[in-house]
Amino acid sequence: MSADLLELRGLSSGYEGSRVLWDIDLAVAGQDILALIGRNGVGKTTLLKTIVGVQAASGGQILLGGQDMTALPSHRRARAGIGYVPQGRHIFPHLSVAENLDAGLSACGTRTRGRRVPDYIFDLFPKLHEVRDRKGGFLSGGEQQQLAIGRALAGAPRLLLLDEPTEGIQPNVVDQIEQALRHAARELSLTIVVVEQYLEFVWRFANRFAAMRDGRIVKEGKTSESKASDVAAFVSI
Numbered sequence: 001m002s003a004d005l006l007e008l009r010g011l012s013s014g015y016e017g018s019r020v021l022w023d024i025d026l027a028v029a030g031q032d033i034l035a036l037i038g039r040n041g042v043g044k045t046t047l048l049k050t051i052v053g054v055q056a057a058s059g060g061q062i063l064l065g066g067q068d069m070t071a072l073p074s075h076r077r078a079r080a081g082i083g084y085v086p087q088g089r090h091i092f093p094h095l096s097v098a099e100n101l102d103a104g105l106s107a108c109g110t111r112t113r114g115r116r117v118p119d120y121i122f123d124l125f126p127k128l129h130e131v132r133d134r135k136g137g138f139l140s141g142g143e144q145q146q147l148a149i150g151r152a153l154a155g156a157p158r159l160l161l162l163d164e165p166t167e168g169i170q171p172n173v174v175d176q177i178e179q180a181l182r183h184a185a186r187e188l189s190l191t192i193v194v195v196e197q198y199l200e201f202v203w204r205f206a207n208r209f210a211a212m213r214d215g216r217i218v219k220e221g222k223t224s225e226s227k228a229s230d231v232a233a234f235v236s237i
């Protein structure tokens with residue numbers, strides 16, 4: 001069993017006047033794929049944003065490989081190896097695919113050291129190579145998702161945070177994305193935390209799950225030791 005890559009200790013966070021996360025303790029071992037599940041509004045996105053530093057923690061600690069990230073700004077966390085694919089993808093619509101990927105390198109400071117977008121991004125997502133000169137805004141939803149993942153992987157993160165990667169994507173493209181992520185996880189020794197409502201995908205892709213309710217983690221386990229139907233109550237209304 002590898003040591004924990006990500007550790008959250010008593011993590012709290014929220015927005016002006018409303019606390020959303022309450023004393024979250026979570027340990028994610030190196031190369032684990034952990035799915036965060038839960039109904040709309042329980043705080044899954046807020047948890048990812050707090051880990052990545054887009055949202056400030058109001059208490060507790062975030063450790064990556066034992067190093068305290070809690071007080072670091074998000075660009076320093078990106079340099080330390082945290083990659084993030086936000087919900088809704090947030091690609092730059094007026095920039096080309098190649099420029100979007102370049103932005104992923106800049107975000108983690110590697111562009112300044114003269115690196116180019118690594119070839120493995122195009123090996124993982126051959127479609128991105130085909131459309132490398134096309135503006136991001138002209139891509140299909142599935143292509144945009146591949147681009148958002150490629151952009152996050154361009155900086156060779158250790159930890160990849162994915163927010164609902166299958167949302168609004170047709171099943172055959174979900175399969176392609178799943179295969180590419182699996183391949184990337186293996187080749188790049190990635191640890192992944194994925195927010196996902198689509199339990200079939202979770203049970204194929206993740207080896208662990210953590211279910212959230214009202215800003216707290218209320219159930220955790222291995223996907224191999226439980227059934228998707230056991231946790232369906234945490235995602236359906």
Ligand SMILES: Nc1ncnc2c1ncn2[C@@H]1O[C@H](COP(=O)(O)OP(=O)(O)OP(=O)(O)O)[C@@H](O)[C@H]1O
Pocket residue numbers: 015016020038039040041042043044045046047
């Ligand atoms: N920018 C914001 N300002 C104020 N409140 C917010 C903000 N973003 C989210 N919230 C609130 O925080 C709570 C948790 O939202 P969050 O998006 O983290 O939930 P979620 O589990 O990811 O839901 P979903 O599955 O719908 O994305 C909700 O009550 C939401 O209304």
